[in-house]
Amino acid sequence: MHPSNYRMRLSLDFLRIIVLPSALFHLITTHLIKMHLGFLTALPSYLGFIICCSISKSFLTRMLQHAGRQRSGAKEIPCVRGAWPGNVDILMKMLRAFKTSYILDVYLQLFEEYQCTTLNTRILWTDHIITMDQEHIKFVLSTGFEHFWRGRWQKERMERFLGQGIFNRDDEMWRMHRGNTRPFFARERISDFDIFEKYTARALNIISSTSNQYSGQTPIDVQDLYSRFALDAASEFLFGQNLDTLSATLPVAGKTKMGPKGSATEDPWGSFASAFEMAQQVITARSRVGYFWPVFEIFRDKNAPNAEVVHRWLDPLVKSALGEKERMEKAGICSPVAEKNFLQHLAESTDDSIIIRDQLLSLLLASRDTTACLLTYVTYFMAIYPEVANRLRTEVLEHCGATGSITYEQLRNLKYMRAVINETLRLYPPVPLNVRESRTGCTLPPSDSTYKSSYDADAADPRPLHMPGSTAITFLPLLTQRNKELWGSDADAFDPDRWLEKERLSRFVTNPTMFTPFSAGPRICLGQNYAYNEASFFLVRLLQQFDTFSLAPEAQPVGSLPPLEWKRRKGRQAEEQIWPAAALTLFVKGGLWVRVAREAH
Ligand code: HEM
Numbered sequence: 001m002h003p004s005n006y007r008m009r010l011s012l013d014f015l016r017i018i019v020l021p022s023a024l025f026h027l028i029t030t031h032l033i034k035m036h037l038g039f040l041t042a043l044p045s046y047l048g049f050i051i052c053c054s055i056s057k058s059f060l061t062r063m064l065q066h067a068g069r070q071r072s073g074a075k076e077i078p079c080v081r082g083a084w085p086g087n088v089d090i091l092m093k094m095l096r097a098f099k100t101s102y103i104l105d106v107y108l109q110l111f112e113e114y115q116c117t118t119l120n121t122r123i124l125w126t127d128h129i130i131t132m133d134q135e136h137i138k139f140v141l142s143t144g145f146e147h148f149w150r151g152r153w154q155k156e157r158m159e160r161f162l163g164q165g166i167f168n169r170d171d172e173m174w175r176m177h178r179g180n181t182r183p184f185f186a187r188e189r190i191s192d193f194d195i196f197e198k199y200t201a202r203a204l205n206i207i208s209s210t211s212n213q214y215s216g217q218t219p220i221d222v223q224d225l226y227s228r229f230a231l232d233a234a235s236e237f238l239f240g241q242n243l244d245t246l247s248a249t250l251p252v253a254g255k256t257k258m259g260p261k262g263s264a265t266e267d268p269w270g271s272f273a274s275a276f277e278m279a280q281q282v283i284t285a286r287s288r289v290g291y292f293w294p295v296f297e298i299f300r301d302k303n304a305p306n307a308e309v310v311h312r313w314l315d316p317l318v319k320s321a322l323g324e325k326e327r328m329e330k331a332g333i334c335s336p337v338a339e340k341n342f343l344q345h346l347a348e349s350t351d352d353s354i355i356i357r358d359q360l361l362s363l364l365l366a367s368r369d370t371t372a373c374l375l376t377y378v379t380y381f382m383a384i385y386p387e388v389a390n391r392l393r394t395e396v397l398e399h400c401g402a403t404g405s406i407t408y409e410q411l412r413n414l415k416y417m418r419a420v421i422n423e424t425l426r427l428y429p430p431v432p433l434n435v436r437e438s439r440t441g442c443t444l445p446p447s448d449s450t451y452k453s454s455y456d457a458d459a460a461d462p463r464p465l466h467m468p469g470s471t472a473i474t475f476l477p478l479l480t481q482r483n484k485e486l487w488g489s490d491a492d493a494f495d496p497d498r499w500l501e502k503e504r505l506s507r508f509v510t511n512p513t514m515f516t517p518f519s520a521g522p523r524i525c526l527g528q529n530y531a532y533n534e535a536s537f538f539l540v541r542l543l544q545q546f547d548t549f550s551l552a553p554e555a556q557p558v559g560s561l562p563p564l565e566w567k568r569r570k571g572r573q574a575e576e577q578i579w580p581a582a583a584l585t586l587f588v589k590g591g592l593w594v595r596v597a598r599e600a601h
Pocket of ligand 1: 363368430431434518523524531
């Protein structure tokens with residue numbers, strides 16, 4: 001069934017779970033045992049039979065899984081045991097906690113409670129695996145790649161927004177997208193910094209003129225600014241035409257409402273950004289509700305209006321690319337790939353305007369929110385640790401001077417900057433969690449060494465774990481990358497030097513999948529080097545011009561500062577001065593409002 005047809009899926013499930021058992025019960029009572037049920041007994045009897053069928057099915061599934069485990073010599077993934085049937089209390093607790101708790105803390109608490117790194121939440125009798133286990137994440141993404149795919153449920157949630165783009169497809173279509181996209185991230189293409197130069201200059205002009213360069217009096221939402229910078233640069237890189245969002249209305253300190261992710265503006269760009277972000281929030285909310293989300297959207301697909309706004313921006317670009325292709329074909333002109341932009345190249349490969357649009361949208365999503373997130377959190381660290389900003393600036397001035405063009409080699413020599421970027425990606429990976437689905441049952445390797453002493457009675461039982469078939473697995477790189485067992489007791493601390501000191505770095509060198517901000521395996525990020533270049537380039541220019549960054553909590557929209565109760569918790573949560581949140585990608589709730597200034601030298 002097509003993933004967009006969630007109402008049909010729900011109807012078929014209704015048929016399977018309610019109607020078929022009812023019909024069977026009717027058949028048994030009226031024709032086989034010829035029993036007449038009275039008005040008062042009919043309803044409970046039917047309901048009882050339906051529940052019995054569900055329990056039997058669940059029992060049968062467990063038996064089959066048990067047999068599978070016996071065959072493979074694997075053990076069961078530990079299961080959360082709630083107080084209510086179907087772990088409904090756990091579901092309610094999670095839904096409540098998502099609103100106020102620290103990012104992914106809900107999951108961390110479960111792992112701590114059960115003293116293991118991979119768990120089955122089994123909410124509403126449906127297996128759902130969550131993992132922060134480095135070995136299991138490596139298996140899902142890389143060594144056991146063929147056992148997993150994005151799967152039916154994820155596609156169903158994302159279809160209206162991401163359609164047939166690379167993030168929402170597997171197998172043939174995914175391979176086609178990946179093959180088409182990869183050449184556009186070849187070294188020579190992404191080392192041409194003209195585009196970064198142009199949009200960095202625009203963004204920095206905005207900072208200068210808004211904040212009053214030497215005093216930095218007026219705060220600015222840099223998360224919003226970086227999103228515009230990343231989108232304008234990516235749109236020119238990908239389709240040779242800039243969406244020019246840096247020219248649209250900017251959010252104003254103290255007068256800005258909270259948008260779905262950051263701050264909101266009321267103009268055409270504001271409506272695009274809002275729809276773009278809202279669509280991601282809707283997808284996240286669907287995944288929290290789980291399998292039954294269509295029940296809440298039976299009459300209204302919540303992403304239909306968001307998708308419509310976003311498509312209205314992209315459709316004309318696609319139309320014009322297809323028109324240009326037709327004109328070129330008529331004129332008998334055929335230009336080599338090297339001279340084409342990504343959109344032109346896509347248009348060459350297919351006439352299907354929907355596929356082209358969906359892939360374009362996926363790349364805009366990939367390039368805007370992730371890079372903006374990285375720059376936002378680097379700025380956050382420069383604001384709360386001024387010594388980091390000073391050290392970065394010293395390195396920049398030493399290797400790149402105060403002005404002049406920047407080369408790829410110069411960027412490569414900025415070792416401390418690379419360490420700051422990596423440390424930021426470790427603590428705040430722009431994709432903090434992700435989901436895959438098992439194609440069939442398979443065996444996860446033995447767990448990593450976290451909690452080894454406590455859950456192992458099992459130390460004597462280091463068996464692998466049985467992963468049930470057609471089951472979702474949510475993996476949580478943010479938790480893995482803050483795991484003290486892997487990173488040492490200071491795992492929560494921001495310390496770029498861990499990337500520079502040989503001995504400490506060896507932890508990662510010998511075990512690279514403990515750091516996967518760009519994912520791993522066959523679906524590893526295609527834009528990784530583009531992102532490193534873009535972020536480094538931007539930071540060089542920023543630090544050549546400015547040296548002082550300070551948070552402006554009074555400018556944060558109401559409700560976007562971290563709750564006081566976080567102070568009583570441990571780890572980063574206790575000292576957090578902003579509210580990290582996630583909707584497909586990580587962001588700062590309400591935006592990151594900072595004063596950016598340059599001390600008069
Ligand atoms: C700091 C910046 C970035 C981070 C942290 C990041 C992270 C990721 C991650 C975690 C994935 C895997 C997603 C999944 O499998 O579900 C991914 C995939 C991808 N990324 Fe990035 N990304 C970044 C920037 C970019 C940029 C700038 C582009 C392009 C302009 C890009 C293009 C892609 C593409 C096309 C994929 C899909 C690969 C596939 O499914 O085969 N990324 N990225």
